[in-house]
Amino acid sequence: MLVVRMLRPIVGGMVRTLACRSCTAILPPVLPVRVLSSSPVQTPTDAHFHSASSSETGPPRVLITGGLGQLGMGLANLLRNRFGKDNVILSDIKKPPSHVFCSGPFVYADVLDRQNLREIVVNNRVTWLLHYSALLSAAGEANVSLARAVNITGLHNVLDIAAEHNLRLFVPSTIGAFGPTSPRNRTPDLSVQRPRTIYGVSKVHAELMGEYYCHRYGLDFRCLRYPGVISADSQPGGGTTDYAVQIFHDAVKRGKFECNLRPSTRLPMMYVDDCLRATLEVMEAPAESFSMRTYNVTAMSFTPDELAQEIAKHVPEFRITYCVDPVRQAIADSWPVSLDDSMARKDWGWKHDFDLPELVTTMLSLHGCDTRIAQAN
Ligand SMILES: NC(=O)C1=CN([C@@H]2O[C@H](COP(=O)(O)OP(=O)(O)OC[C@H]3O[C@@H](n4cnc5c(N)ncnc54)[C@H](O)[C@@H]3O)[C@@H](O)[C@H]2O)C=CC1
Ligand SMILES: CC(=O)[C@H](N)C(=O)O
Numbered sequence: 453m454l455v456v457r458m459l460r461p462i463v464g465g466m467v468r469t470l471a472c473r474s475c476t477a478i479l480p481p482v483l484p485v486r487v488l489s490s491s492p493v494q495t496p497t498d499a500h501f502h503s504a505s506s507s508e509t510g511p512p513r514v515l516i517t518g519g520l521g522q523l524g525m526g527l528a529n530l531l532r533n534r535f536g537k538d539n540v541i542l543s544d545i546k547k548p549p550s551h552v553f554c555s556g557p558f559v560y561a562d563v564l565d566r567q568n569l570r571e572i573v574v575n576n577r578v579t580w581l582l583h584y585s586a587l588l589s590a591a592g593e594a595n596v597s598l599a600r601a602v603n604i605t606g607l608h609n610v611l612d613i614a615a616e617h618n619l620r621l622f623v624p625s626t627i628g629a630f631g632p633t634s635p636r637n638r639t640p641d642l643s644v645q646r647p648r649t650i651y652g653v654s655k656v657h658a659e660l661m662g663e664y665y666c667h668r669y670g671l672d673f674r675c676l677r678y679p680g681v682i683s684a685d686s687q688p689g690g691g692t693t694d695y696a697v698q699i700f701h702d703a704v705k706r707g708k709f710e711c712n713l714r715p716s717t718r719l720p721m722m723y724v725d726d727c728l729r730a731t732l733e734v735m736e737a738p739a740e741s742f743s744m745r746t747y748n749v750t751a752m753s754f755t756p757d758e759l760a761q762e763i764a765k766h767v768p769e770f771r772i773t774y775c776v777d778p779v780r781q782a783i784a785d786s787w788p789v790s791l792d793d794s795m796a797r798k799d800w801g802w803k804h805d806f807d808l809p810e811l812v813t814t815m816l817s818l819h820g821c822d823t824r825i826a827q828a829n
Contacts, residue, residue: 511535512620515578517563517610518585520544521689522697523624523681523724525552527582530728532556541576544585563606570613580735582622583610589628589783591690592651603654611661615671622735623662625677625746627720628692629655632786639788641677641748641795648786659746666745674734675746679720679753679791681727682811684818692783693719696759703763703770704819712777715757718789722751723806723814730802737800744799750791751804752811762812767821 519542543561592599631647662673680693688694796802
């Protein structure tokens with residue numbers, strides 16, 4: 453006998469769609485039924501996808517993968533403040549420092565181990581998954597096969613588990629998802645995407661797969677293309693924009709910095725607080741507000757030379773020199789110089805707080821530099 457089950461909950465006699473406004477307008481509607489017999493249209497993966505249950509109440513139960521990198525711990529702090537310490541589980545394959553271990557739940561999770569990941573989701577009744585594990589642009593070029601595994605196979609595991617267990621899934625994308633044939637100024641959300649790094653290719657794949665699962669299975673997939681993110685309390689993990697983090701440390705501790713990009717290399721950037729707030733906001737936004745599932749977000753664009761000049765306003769003795777890394781330079785030259793994030797601003801109210809002057813004073817003071825005294829010099 454052919455058994456059919458609704459893929460999505462029925463609200464008021466209508467199939468409730470989790471897809472966004474534009475998706476449903478452009479694409480044919482997703483089939484509202486899933487075949488559970490041995491019909492030839494069934495795939496093994498399809499059979500594991502549960503019908504969506506939107507009956508969860510109370511705060512979300514959050515899992516962050518790859519949480520011990522530059523961004524994950526800050527994200528955990530933000531989400532713990534909002535949803536309670538025990539509702540946010542940080543995970544990684546690295547051993548956490550003791551202050552992280554003591555600040556809330558931490559588990560070992562290798563995104564390549566699907567069974568382990570599934571157990572964590574089930575045993576902890578996870579409802580939101582923020583998938584931060586990745587090899588970044590420069591690290592990916594240094595180890596393509598590992599980047600392919602972590603960024604693509606890892607994503608497949610996460611997507612399947614999120615669809616099986618009806619999770620809300622956030623996957624960060626990047627300016628690296630664009631390439632040399634994309635428009636470079638005010639790059640729009642929808643434009644040519646032919647990146648030339650394994651990192652970029654894997655992120656375009658993540659965007660497309662997430663959107664496909666959203667249309668096909670009703671997965672509540674949400675994605676932001678972050679620019680380079682600048683933070684003070686954690687080290688960057690092998691990216692092309694890392695210089696803009698390291699420069700503050702070296703300016704304060706050494707009064708000088710050697711930059712691995714050319715002085716005129718302009719890239720989109722954002723302070724970490726804006727980045728993490730954007731992530732929380734897009735996760736909390738009602739699905740109905742989305743006209744798409746992958747949004748550009750940005751705050752500012754600057755060059756190493758402009759950043760150094762802004763730092764020198766506060767640290768007058770600061771000197772920058774240049775020793776260009778050809779791999780990172782080629783990557784940076786293929787990325788946008790600025791992003792158009794007007795759709796995020798229009799659809800769910802995205803607004804950045806930090807421009808270059810605020811970024812510099814904040815970063816310097818977090819590194820222990822008294823910018824008021826330096827300004828007086
Ligand atoms: N930091 C930035 O400027 C930007 C970051 N993003 C994205 O945000 C996310 C987080 O970025 P960061 O924290 O900067 O990255 P990161 O490189 O600092 O951290 C990535 C983490 O993934 C973990 N990881 C590696 N292999 C793993 C595996 N098999 N299983 C589980 N975890 C594994 C690493 O141990 C590391 O802690 C990434 O997806 C990245 O692509 C996007 C654009 C800009
Ligand atoms: C912009 C990014 O995605 C990251 N910081 C990198 O430089 O690889």
